[in-house]
Amino acid sequence: MARTVPVAGLLGAAGLSITGNTIVQIAIPWLVMERTGSPALAGLIAAASLLPMAVSALLGGALIDRWGRRRLSIGADLLSAAAVAAVPLLDRAVGLTAGLIALLVALGAVFDGPGMAARESLRPDVAQHSRVPLERVNAWGEAVDGFGGVAAPGLAGVLIATVGAANTLWATVAMFLAAAVLTATTIPAQVRDDSVHEPYGRAVVEGLRFVLRKAELRATAITLMMLVLFVAPLTTVLTIELQRAGRPGDLGLIAAMFAVGGIAGAVGYGFVAPRLRRRPVLWWALALTGVGLAAFALLDGTLGRAVLAAAVGIGAAPVNPITAVIMQEKTPERLRGRVIGTVTSLALLAAPLGAAFAGALVDGVGAAVTYALIGAGCLVSAGYAAIAPGLRHIEVRAQEESIEEGSCPLSRTP
Numbered sequence: 332m333a334r335t336v337p338v339a340g341l342l343g344a345a346g347l348s349i350t351g352n353t354i355v356q357i358a359i360p361w362l363v364m365e366r367t368g369s370p371a372l373a374g375l376i377a378a379a380s381l382l383p384m385a386v387s388a389l390l391g392g393a394l395i396d397r398w399g400r401r402r403l404s405i406g407a408d409l410l411s412a413a414a415v416a417a418v419p420l421l422d423r424a425v426g427l428t429a430g431l432i433a434l435l436v437a438l439g440a441v442f443d444g445p446g447m448a449a450r451e452s453l454r455p456d457v458a459q460h461s462r463v464p465l466e467r468v469n470a471w472g473e474a475v476d477g478f479g480g481v482a483a484p485g486l487a488g489v490l491i492a493t494v495g496a497a498n499t500l501w502a503t504v505a506m507f508l509a510a511a512v513l514t515a516t517t518i519p520a521q522v523r524d525d526s527v528h529e530p531y532g533r534a535v536v537e538g539l540r541f542v543l544r545k546a547e548l549r550a551t552a553i554t555l556m557m558l559v560l561f562v563a564p565l566t567t568v569l570t571i572e573l574q575r576a577g578r579p580g581d582l583g584l585i586a587a588m589f590a591v592g593g594i595a596g597a598v599g600y601g602f603v604a605p606r607l608r609r610r611p612v613l614w615w616a617l618a619l620t621g622v623g624l625a626a627f628a629l630l631d632g633t634l635g636r637a638v639l640a641a642a643v644g645i646g647a648a649p650v651n652p653i654t655a656v657i658m659q660e661k662t663p664e665r666l667r668g669r670v671i672g673t674v675t676s677l678a679l680l681a682a683p684l685g686a687a688f689a690g691a692l693v694d695g696v697g698a699a700v701t702y703a704l705i706g707a708g709c710l711v712s713a714g715y716a717a718i719a720p721g722l723r724h725i726e727v728r729a730q731e732e733s734i735e736e737g738s739c740p741l742s743r744t745p
Contacts, residue, residue, distance in 0.1 A: 337457040338468060340517025344510040345450050346475040348408055351506035352443060353483035354490070354499065355415060359436055362418075362496040367429055383440040385679035391445025392672020393534035400452040400668060401518050405511045407446030412507035414439035419497045444679070448672040455659045455667075457518060465659065469652035470601030477594040477644075481587055538669025542677075547661045548670060550721030551654050554712055555678040558617065558650065561708025563682040564689030564701070565624065571689075572698040581633050588637045592644020600649045609725050610716075613653045617713035619646030625706025628699040657725050 395403045418435050421427060451472070458468040490499040529537070542548045566586070573582050600612075623643035630636050654674075662670040692701045716722055 335461045335463065337518045338461045338463055338471075340513050341450065341453055341457050341468075342471055342475045343517075344404070344408070344513040345472060346479050347506045347510040347513065348411075348446060348450070349476050349479035350483045350486070351411070351415075351503035351510070353480055354487040354503050354506075355436075355439065357484060357487040358491060358496045358499045358503075359418075359432065361491055362427075363429060363432060365496060366427060366432075382683070383437045384444045385676045385682075386444070387441045388444030388448055388672045388679060389539070389676035390535060390672075392448055392538050392669030392676075393531055394445060395449050395452055395668025395672065396534065396665060397531070399520075400449045400456065401514060401520060403445055403668075404449035404453060405514050407442045407449060408507045408511035408514070410442040411439055411446065412504045412511070414442065415500050415507065416504045419500050422497050444675065445672065448668060448675050451655060451675075452659075452668045452671050453518065454655070460519065464605045465656050466604035466652060467601040469655045469659075470597045470604055470649075472655075473648065473651045474594045474597035474601070477590045477597060481590040481594065484583065484587075534669060538666060538673045541662070541666055542670055542673045545661060546721035547657055547725060548674065548721075550716075550719040551657050552674045552677050554613075554617070554716050554719070554722070555654055555674065556681040557712035557715060558620075558709060559678045560681040560685040561705050561712070562620075562624070563685035564692070565705055567689035568693055568698055568701050568705070571693050578633070581636070584633065584637055585640045588640035589644045592641035592646075593648050594644075595641075596645035596648025597652065599645075600652060604649070604652065609653050609656070610722055612649050613722070613725075614713055614717045616647055616649045616653075617709060617716055619643070620650070621706045621709030621711075621713055623647075623706070624709060625703050627706075628702040653725075657722075661725075 391403070391407075398406075414435060418427070418432065421431065421435075454468045454472060455465055457463075458465040486502075487499060490502055542552055569582055569585060620643060623639060623646060626639055627636065630639060658671050658674055659667065689701070692704065696704075
């Protein structure tokens with residue numbers, strides 16, 4: 332039992348962090364609405380975290396490799412706690428303006444990107460230490476992320492109703508602090524070679540070059556970027572359509588069913604993943620996602636869409652665990668943080684690009700056609716995954732590559 336403590340600690344810290352971040356994403360726009368009464372401004376400030384998170388994931392990856400995955404994960408949660416705590420403190424001290432809120436939101440997002448990448452970089456370490464298959468740890472990690480997405484909206488609603496939006500942020504501060512403590516107390520320190528400290532700028536560039544040069548990583552990044560590009564507009568399209576139809580309650584239900592399906596699919600995949608071939612599962616997951624999202628154009632009823640959302644969540648669940656294990660196995664340990672940070676950054680950069688066209692598409696061609704285009708885009712990503720040379724050999728584990736580059740499992744610092 333003691334051997335699996337690092338896995339439980341990493342999953343628990345990830346769950347606390349994602350739940351805290353999701354509550355912040357709900358409470359901040361609510362707070363802006365209270366202060367300004369402007370929905371447009373609330374939306375702009377909510378979007379203020381996207382670009383800083385993407386850029387920080389790229390730049391923070393080199394710091395993960397320099398300072399250590401465990402240390403940076405702890406530091407990111409502590410700094411996120413400080414950034415969020417500044418909002419209610421400054422609100423009480425000097426009062427908040429929209430500009431100040433946007434600045435604090437962007438500052439908090441700077442720490443989120445490296446924190447996400449650091450926790451994902453830790454998964455191979457805790458899997459090896461605990462003797463749990465890496466595919467299973469990745470799948471459980473995605474399930475925990477999904478659970479945080481499901482639990483956070485309800486918890487945020489209760490807290491905002493009882494203590495107000497500003498005070499709700501104190502709950503997220505506590506979650507970030509608890510995540511840092513859990514990581515520090517359950518995950519053993521890593522043995523690091525302090526002699527591999529190349530210049531920071533060179534380290535960032537090396538991570539990007541390695542992703543572009545390594546066929547498996549390049550194909551993984553392109554697949555994720557294509558998927559995110561077309562999936563990102565979905566929430567906006569649903570919101571516009573249901574708001575116009577006077578059915579705002581359906582949005583929360585459908586979003587929750589996506590997450591519930593994702594959790595069920597990730598947990599189920601975690602149990603069977605070591606016995607399945609990755610490439611066909613990845614292809615089918617992407618294809619089912621595309622077909623399912625396109626089918627939203629054919630359904631209008633609440634129950635039908637809720638069931639379809641759960642089915643899409645189940646079908647799409649293997650995508651993130653498979654792409655994560657490809658990055659982890661095909662990357663030398665000394666580059667793991669910057670490679671995962673680079674791929675995460677590229678995927679995050681695709682999100683605002685896709686979401687930017689959502690409103691114009693709905694106005695121009697209607698919601699049904701937009702759903703069909705979203706589904707078609709996901710099918711394109713499935714087609715690419717099926718033919719990409721870089722994804723032909725993802726069944727082969729790269730243990731020998733890690734050993735050649737100086738792999739070291741988790742262990743207590745001597």
